[in-house]
Amino acid sequence: MVSVEIFRKLALSFPDATEEPHFEKSSFRIKKKIFATFDEKNNHAVLKLNEIDQSVFCASGEKIFYPIPNKWGKHGWTIVELSKVRPEMFEDALIRSYENVISKKK
Numbered sequence: 001m002v003s004v005e006i007f008r009k010l011a012l013s014f015p016d017a018t019e020e021p022h023f024e025k026s027s028f029r030i031k032k033k034i035f036a037t038f039d040e041k042n043n044h045a046v047l048k049l050n051e052i053d054q055s056v057f058c059a060s061g062e063k064i065f066y067p068i069p070n071k072w073g074k075h076g077w078t079i080v081e082l083s084k085v086r087p088e089m090f091e092d093a094l095i096r097s098y099e100n101v102i103s104k105k106k
Helices: 004-011 051-058 087-104
Strands: 017-022 025-030 033-039 044-048 065-067 077-081
Touching: 004 017, 004 033, 004 087, 017 033, 025 087, 033 087, 044 087, 051 065, 051 077, 051 087, 077 087
Parallel strands: none
Antiparallel strands: 017 025, 025 033, 033 044, 044 077, 065 077
């Protein structure tokens, strides 16, 4: 399980990462681009993964990782159930999300 405190600490540990509101959620950004959001009401995160990473994490089963069920999911946006995910697995996915977004900024 990943708490909001752990989520926030990990997300803000990246160089130049910031936290900003995003509709009814908190977003975590690098150079104004979102790499993660936190939905407190539903206790889940959304990460921006590439197609391969999304496929790998979603294969873990148990509905821990799954694409957003709309066009955004087809672009890599992936829901993570924070009450079910192991902290190590979440950290790995968050790193990949951050790296995916920052690599597109170059």
